Amino acid sequence: MNNFFSILFSTDFAFSVLRVMTPILFAALGALISNKAGIVNIGMEGTMLTSALTGVIVSAYSGSAWVGLLAGIASGIAIAALLGFFTLKFKTHIILGGIAINMFASGGTVFILYLVSGDKGASTSLKSGVLPSVHIPLLQDIPVLGPILSGHNILTYVSLLCVIGLYYMLAKTPLGLRIRAVGENPQAAQSVGVRVNRVQFISLLISGFFAALGGAYMSMGYLSLFTRDMTAGRGWIGIAAEAVGRSTTLGTFLSSLLFGAADALANALQVLKIPAELIGTTPYVVTVIGLVVYAVTEAKVKSRKLAKNLEKNK
Amino acid sequence: MIKAIHFEKIRTIAVIAISLLLTLLIIAVVSDDPLRTMGVFLTEPLSSLAHIGNIVEMAIPLMFTGLSVALLFRANLFNLGAEGLFYFAGIVASSIAVHFTLSAYVHPIVAILAGGLTGALLSAIPGILKAKWNVNELVTSLMFNSILFGVGLYFLNYKLRDPQAFVNASYKFHPSAMLNNLVPGTRIHIGLILAILSILAVHYYLYNTKWGYELRMTGSNRSFAEYSGINTTKVIIVVHLIAGFLAGMGGSVEVLGMYNRFQWTGLPGYGLDGALVALLAKNNPLSVIGAALFLAYIRIGADQMARMSDVPAELISIVQAVIILLISAEQFLKFWKTRMLLKEAGIRE
Amino acid sequence: MGSSPLLEMRNITKVYPNGVVANSNVNFSLVEGEIHAIVGENGAGKSTLMKMIFGMEEPSEGEMLLAGSKMRFRSPQDAIDNGIGMVHQHFMLVPSFTVVQNIVLGMEPTKGGSINYKEAVRMTEELSAKYNLAIDPHAKVENLSVGMKQKVEILKVLIRGAKVLILDEPTAVLTPQETEELFRELKGLKREGHTIVFISHKLKEVKEICDRITIMRSGKTEGVFTTSDMSERDISRLMVGRDVVLKYDKTERRAGPAVLRARDLSYMGPEGKPLLSHVSFSVREGEIVGIAGVEGNGQAELVQALTGSLPGVKGTVEVAGENMIGRSIKEVRDTGVSYIPEDRMRQGAAKDASISDNLIAMFYRMKEWNRGLFLNKKKITRFTEEQIARYNVRCKGPEQPIGMLSGGNMQKIVVARECEAAPKLLIAEQPTRGVDIGAARLIHERLLEMRDDGCAILLLSADLNEILEVSDSLLVMYNGQFVAYYPDVKEVTEEELGFAMLGIKRQDAAEVRRALHD
Numbered sequence A: 001m002n003n004f005f006s007i008l009f010s011t012d013f014a015f016s017v018l019r020v021m022t023p024i025l026f027a028a029l030g031a032l033i034s035n036k037a038g039i040v041n042i043g044m045e046g047t048m049l050t051s052a053l054t055g056v057i058v059s060a061y062s063g064s065a066w067v068g069l070l071a072g073i074a075s076g077i078a079i080a081a082l083l084g085f086f087t088l089k090f091k092t093h094i095i096l097g098g099i100a101i102n103m104f105a106s107g108g109t110v111f112i113l114y115l116v117s118g119d120k121g122a123s124t125s126l127k128s129g130v131l132p133s134v135h136i137p138l139l140q141d142i143p144v145l146g147p148i149l150s151g152h153n154i155l156t157y158v159s160l161l162c163v164i165g166l167y168y169m170l171a172k173t174p175l176g177l178r179i180r181a182v183g184e185n186p187q188a189a190q191s192v193g194v195r196v197n198r199v200q201f202i203s204l205l206i207s208g209f210f211a212a213l214g215g216a217y218m219s220m221g222y223l224s225l226f227t228r229d230m231t232a233g234r235g236w237i238g239i240a241a242e243a244v245g246r247s248t249t250l251g252t253f254l255s256s257l258l259f260g261a262a263d264a265l266a267n268a269l270q271v272l273k274i275p276a277e278l279i280g281t282t283p284y285v286v287t288v289i290g291l292v293v294y295a296v297t298e299a300k301v302k303s304r305k306l307a308k309n310l311e312k313n314k
Numbered sequence B: 001m002i003k004a005i006h007f008e009k010i011r012t013i014a015v016i017a018i019s020l021l022l023t024l025l026i027i028a029v030v031s032d033d034p035l036r037t038m039g040v041f042l043t044e045p046l047s048s049l050a051h052i053g054n055i056v057e058m059a060i061p062l063m064f065t066g067l068s069v070a071l072l073f074r075a076n077l078f079n080l081g082a083e084g085l086f087y088f089a090g091i092v093a094s095s096i097a098v099h100f101t102l103s104a105y106v107h108p109i110v111a112i113l114a115g116g117l118t119g120a121l122l123s124a125i126p127g128i129l130k131a132k133w134n135v136n137e138l139v140t141s142l143m144f145n146s147i148l149f150g151v152g153l154y155f156l157n158y159k160l161r162d163p164q165a166f167v168n169a170s171y172k173f174h175p176s177a178m179l180n181n182l183v184p185g186t187r188i189h190i191g192l193i194l195a196i197l198s199i200l201a202v203h204y205y206l207y208n209t210k211w212g213y214e215l216r217m218t219g220s221n222r223s224f225a226e227y228s229g230i231n232t233t234k235v236i237i238v239v240h241l242i243a244g245f246l247a248g249m250g251g252s253v254e255v256l257g258m259y260n261r262f263q264w265t266g267l268p269g270y271g272l273d274g275a276l277v278a279l280l281a282k283n284n285p286l287s288v289i290g291a292a293l294f295l296a297y298i299r300i301g302a303d304q305m306a307r308m309s310d311v312p313a314e315l316i317s318i319v320q321a322v323i324i325l326l327i328s329a330e331q332f333l334k335f336w337k338t339r340m341l342l343k344e345a346g347i348r349e
Numbered sequence C: 001m002g003s004s005p006l007l008e009m010r011n012i013t014k015v016y017p018n019g020v021v022a023n024s025n026v027n028f029s030l031v032e033g034e035i036h037a038i039v040g041e042n043g044a045g046k047s048t049l050m051k052m053i054f055g056m057e058e059p060s061e062g063e064m065l066l067a068g069s070k071m072r073f074r075s076p077q078d079a080i081d082n083g084i085g086m087v088h089q090h091f092m093l094v095p096s097f098t099v100v101q102n103i104v105l106g107m108e109p110t111k112g113g114s115i116n117y118k119e120a121v122r123m124t125e126e127l128s129a130k131y132n133l134a135i136d137p138h139a140k141v142e143n144l145s146v147g148m149k150q151k152v153e154i155l156k157v158l159i160r161g162a163k164v165l166i167l168d169e170p171t172a173v174l175t176p177q178e179t180e181e182l183f184r185e186l187k188g189l190k191r192e193g194h195t196i197v198f199i200s201h202k203l204k205e206v207k208e209i210c211d212r213i214t215i216m217r218s219g220k221t222e223g224v225f226t227t228s229d230m231s232e233r234d235i236s237r238l239m240v241g242r243d244v245v246l247k248y249d250k251t252e253r254r255a256g257p258a259v260l261r262a263r264d265l266s267y268m269g270p271e272g273k274p275l276l277s278h279v280s281f282s283v284r285e286g287e288i289v290g291i292a293g294v295e296g297n298g299q300a301e302l303v304q305a306l307t308g309s310l311p312g313v314k315g316t317v318e319v320a321g322e323n324m325i326g327r328s329i330k331e332v333r334d335t336g337v338s339y340i341p342e343d344r345m346r347q348g349a350a351k352d353a354s355i356s357d358n359l360i361a362m363f364y365r366m367k368e369w370n371r372g373l374f375l376n377k378k379k380i381t382r383f384t385e386e387q388i389a390r391y392n393v394r395c396k397g398p399e400q401p402i403g404m405l406s407g408g409n410m411q412k413i414v415v416a417r418e419c420e421a422a423p424k425l426l427i428a429e430q431p432t433r434g435v436d437i438g439a440a441r442l443i444h445e446r447l448l449e450m451r452d453d454g455c456a457i458l459l460l461s462a463d464l465n466e467i468l469e470v471s472d473s474l475l476v477m478y479n480g481q482f483v484a485y486y487p488d489v490k491e492v493t494e495e496e497l498g499f500a501m502l503g504i505k506r507q508d509a510a511e512v513r514r515a516l517h518d
Helices: A004-008 A010-035 A044-062 A066-089 A094-117 A146-147 A152-170 A175-186 A184-189 A195-221 A233-245 A249-272 A282-313 B005-032 B036-047 B049-074 B083-100 B107-131 B137-162 B190-206 B208-219 B223-228 B232-258 B268-282 B285-308 B314-328 B334-343 C046-053 C076-081 C099-104 C117-130 C146-159 C176-192 C203-209 C232-240 C298-308 C329-334 C344-348 C355-362 C379-389 C407-420 C439-453 C464-472 C494-501 C509-518
Strands: C007-015 C022-030 C035-041 C063-066 C067-073 C084-087 C164-168 C195-200 C212-217 C220-226 C258-268 C274-284 C288-292 C314-319 C337-340 C425-429 C456-460 C473-478 C481-486
Touching: A004 A010, A004 A249, A010 A044, A010 A146, A010 A152, A010 A175, A010 A195, A010 A233, A010 A249, A044 A066, A044 A094, A044 A195, A044 A233, A066 A094, A066 A195, A094 B137, A094 B268, A094 B314, A152 A175, A152 A195, A152 A249, A152 C076, A175 A184, A184 A195, A195 A233, A233 A249, A233 A282, A249 A282, A282 B107, A282 B137, B005 B036, B005 B285, B005 B314, B036 B049, B036 B314, B036 C084, B049 B083, B049 B190, B049 B208, B049 B232, B049 B268, B049 B285, B083 B107, B083 B137, B083 B268, B107 B137, B190 B208, B190 B232, B190 B285, B208 B223, B208 B232, B208 C355, B223 B232, B223 C344, B232 B268, B268 B285, B268 B314, B285 B314, B334 C046, C007 C046, C022 C046, C035 C046, C035 C203, C046 C164, C046 C195, C076 C084, C076 C439, C084 C146, C099 C117, C099 C146, C117 C146, C146 C164, C146 C176, C176 C195, C176 C203, C195 C203, C203 C232, C212 C232, C220 C232, C258 C298, C258 C456, C274 C314, C274 C456, C274 C481, C274 C509, C288 C439, C288 C464, C288 C494, C298 C314, C298 C425, C298 C456, C329 C337, C337 C407, C344 C407, C355 C379, C355 C407, C379 C407, C407 C425, C407 C439, C425 C439, C439 C456, C439 C464, C456 C464, C464 C494, C473 C494, C473 C509, C481 C509
Parallel strands: C022 C220, C035 C195, C035 C212, C084 C164, C164 C195, C288 C456, C288 C473, C337 C425, C425 C456
Antiparallel strands: C007 C022, C007 C063, C063 C067, C212 C220, C258 C274, C258 C314, C473 C481
């Protein structure tokens, strides 16, 4: 038990929180941008998987992790474009479209992995690249903060920059205003010539972009290879994080951090000799709890308003 | 003359045709001997009684999960929890098959009921969360799949595992618990009858009872249902209970009908495939039979293809994704319907 | 005015994906500088025609000419680029945005990639000064009055440089005074050289401000006329093909004891604004009590309070002597209350369910409609067929999804369901909104028939014509209160009603309280 707490309060643990948060945060940002435009992309999981595999394969063949990253991003955007095409043009139900993307990716990645490497489990036979970690000068020398904040994979920093960028975009730019208008009242946006489909399509592409970064991080940062179903529900956890964060950029970031901490905690719990099967369920249990707490407080806020009303009506 | 009324049927057929063509196209690209591979894929499932048996065997669990998901979709609930329930109910039924000693008829009934009830109770959790606090049922049900899998695996490894078995599997079931064979020469078991009876029961429930009416109205327009005095909270919880029972029953039947030990160390995937069956069946219970058989047919085709050629069976998930995208695509082939309507309205003489 | 048309639509046909032929072979032309009315019953195809002019829909067939050259608008942006703007019947505003955000949406001035709000405010203020449309640019739209929201809509159109303004039933939600103000603004716009298309079915208004009229009937054009040549009766005859003035020969009211009695209903809104204060009234057997008022003055809350869906409301509601406060919707309904909701798409019908499924919502629970475990399908089908015939519903049969029907036919089903339950009390909220005159007449006649059979009816309507013709007595709501009670509707003039609705004139409390019939 002592051992467990010493792990919990170590800088290593705090470092690992950021490390495991990264893919969740990317997925959450992807869910956020699409949700803001009123078109919930639940294909996060599948998009991440596809990009993770693409990154690995292309980096192995090109010899460059960066080219792999670019290809991963391109594939994520392509998946989002496909989803957008079907939902916006053919009016496929967006939730079903997302399910299709996830189904496509979970089997399709194995299919392609097998064709490329002859293995259905992992890309061990491919010499794929890994994106570099960054040691931030000055920051890395500060005690406690340095070991926690410095030395992460570059995509971890990118994810933090994305939070800032997305916040600015939604709050200050014309595109952001249009995205919010489309999400809140598409008819209003359409009536002033905002092309609702186009704005939603752009949002989906950005959403695919974020998911792709999350996927690339999984196979070229978090791990250094692709394994079957390696995202293991992180896309869904990201979607939950966006909901728990009340669809605000900052809230989404904080709840991703929370879920990241839960994930890291699960890893730390392994020293307690609890069966691995049960420990493995921690992030999912925490996500369900998070969603329930969110929904119940939401209901409470409503009923408190009502109670206040009753009070006033007395 | 083809009428606009038949449009939905024609569209479903077109979707299936397109997805099959796409399959053949992918085979043509990746296979070294495309023609033979295509032949295996299309004809091998129908080539022998045993293979036809395989289709029916695989269709049984798909009917259960498809029916379960169809009910949920019908109530406008996007819950994909059938997967975890199917698995976990399999564990429960296996425990009873391993640890209980009962007579031949009672044993499977007890095991299946236990699996079904487990499914119903576990399914009620996301149902209650949705009905009471509007917790997103899609995310919770998927999280539950992972949780139930973890817990189920724990039970398998720590409580049921037979150390003498070569693979990670449970102790052998008591023969009294296993389901009887239905068609000699195949492994088709009486689970088929249970599946069809369940489908008929759900059909009558949905279209011919007041509770089914409440379910359909809640799914079609929840505000309308509430305005009509329907307690939609109750309806949502009840749908979850029934759907969970069906999924759990499916898992139990599958385990007892097809195996003599519990040996799933991964989620078997029938729950998610159930969503595809439900979509193909347009959430219509009777159509679940045909949809399940079709899906089983292409899956057996893919399995045979993987065994006899150089193309892996995972190809099928690409095809399934295309089917989902197209079948739920309202606008797909719409232009054609519009033209038919114009013609029927007599505008274009 | 004999000049060549600014805009011309030739042989336009529009078929919607659900098979509804909304326009067939429609012709329409617009001359620069005129105010041109398009009149027709609901469902005559006016809105569809406008949507095509504004690029929201594309014609299935036919062509469109702008200043003599062929045009095709693929989106509203194309229309806007060509100087056409539209003020929609249901406002197209983003509630959480400010006035200025709504106005510049889609054409935001920028500085260094982000929106230059200073400039946007300047543009808005300049324009509102020029056209005399005063508005606070920083106000949140969700807090504005209806008249103000309409100003925002008009500014939105003008800032985009529109020369042609399409107004889709702009006066439907306005008070008489606001309407007058709007007409002043429209005349001002005409003087500035703008061309205005005015869609309405209020013939009086059309006569007042329009130069020419295009009359539409069931998806076709009946012709173009100069307004001064036509009387209201002429127009009406062309619109519906017969003399339709909704007048009814009502029998003498035979009021019995009170069925509904509400006392001192009060309710405080979330923002601390009283939405209902001390509302008391009764509805007796065999009478129709109308509640008039500009929308948003507490009518919605009143209906919620009466139907058991306003938790926290103070006061008492009794139906046939039983207390209704705190009861569930089901319990209220089981007491014998029927309710025709305002929003038929949201509450009144399940649009992909069949006609018979929609009809039996009131009955399916009852023993007579079930045989053992199962619903009595034969009885349901027979009942549905009877109602289709009785209410003259145009459809393909009991199993057709109700969403395929026109608004009027759909509403007939809703009315049939609520009336055939033989209620003690019927609450009818905007029962004929958005339906054609034929359906409206049928619905009104049915309400009167129910009244003669002893049903107590509460009618809430924004349509003055309806409320004056159908009701026996009349209550006027303003700011969550009853401000006037007229025991006999025949004694009310429209002018007097208008004053009451705007809260300019009000009766004293004792006079209003007579509505309780203690």
